[in-house]
Amino acid sequence: MHAGATPELRAATRQDLPSIVELERATFPDPWPLSAFESEIASDAPPVVAVCDGALSGYICRMLGPEELHVTNIAVAPARRRQGIAAALLADTIAFATREDCRWIYLDVRPSNEAARALYLRFGFVEIFRRRKYYIRPQEDGLVLARPVELLPRGSAKPDLKDDVPGKTSDGLV
Numbered sequence: 207m208h209a210g211a212t213p214e215l216r217a218a219t220r221q222d223l224p225s226i227v228e229l230e231r232a233t234f235p236d237p238w239p240l241s242a243f244e245s246e247i248a249s250d251a252p253p254v255v256a257v258c259d260g261a262l263s264g265y266i267c268r269m270l271g272p273e274e275l276h277v278t279n280i281a282v283a284p285a286r287r288r289q290g291i292a293a294a295l296l297a298d299t300i301a302f303a304t305r306e307d308c309r310w311i312y313l314d315v316r317p318s319n320e321a322a323r324a325l326y327l328r329f330g331f332v333e334i335f336r337r338r339k340y341y342i343r344p345q346e347d348g349l350v351l352a353r354p355v356e357l358l359p360r361g362s363a364k365p366d367l368k369d370d371v372p373g374k375t376s377d378g379l380v
């Protein structure tokens with residue numbers, strides 16, 4: 207990971223919408239429309255944005271279900287990648303899932319998305335099944351990944367959440 211400014215993480219507001227939509231459109235061939243982010247901001251699990259030097263540099267979207275949380279979207283501005291921003295957003299989301307008493311975190315990823323898969327692997331996500339032709343533009347299968355909110359340190363029967371921060375766990379997963 208290269209050195210970068212520590213991002214400020216905060217809940218997204220309507221004022222962030224133009225920057226979020228701009229990054230979304232620059233990132234994905236099948237971007238979410240503005241209305242999707244408007245709904246997210248009004249939800250019980252609003253997106254979290256990462257702000258570096260006053261500029262919106264990334265966001266993560268989450269959806270709460272019964273005892274589970276889905277990460278539905280994550281993106282980091284190209285100029286700010288490999289600086290730990292997605293890791294910070296994911297760690298914040300895992301902490302949120304813990305506070306909300308979730309047991310599992312799920313997400314979907316394209317098999318071809320090596321950067322995202324490496325990120326999720328580092329956080330202890332494992333592939334649980336494949337959805338055939340899940341993605342469009344371009345068409346591709348989707349991998350569904352899952353992670354228990356409370357990772358058990360290897361060799362221990364008790365969860366240890368104290369160090370649930372990238373690079374600081376005792377289980378060697380991140």
Ligand SMILES: CC(C)(COP(=O)(O)OP(=O)(O)OC[C@H]1O[C@@H](n2cnc3c(N)ncnc32)[C@H](O)[C@@H]1OP(=O)(O)O)[C@@H](O)C(=O)NCCC(=O)NCCS
Pocket residue numbers: 207208233280281282283286287288289290291292293294314315316319320321322324325326328
């Ligand atoms: C995937 C994405 C969110 C990662 O954001 P990021 O801020 O660059 O990721 P981080 O800097 O926090 O990386 C944390 C770790 O993830 C892994 N990782 C991230 N990007 C990687 C890459 N391009 N290649 C290999 N590993 C990568 C590494 O283990 C990295 O740690 P390191 O830099 O110490 O090696 C970013 O590349 C992105 O926005 N991609 C386009 C949108 C997208 O694909 N979203 C996911 C949809 S499922």
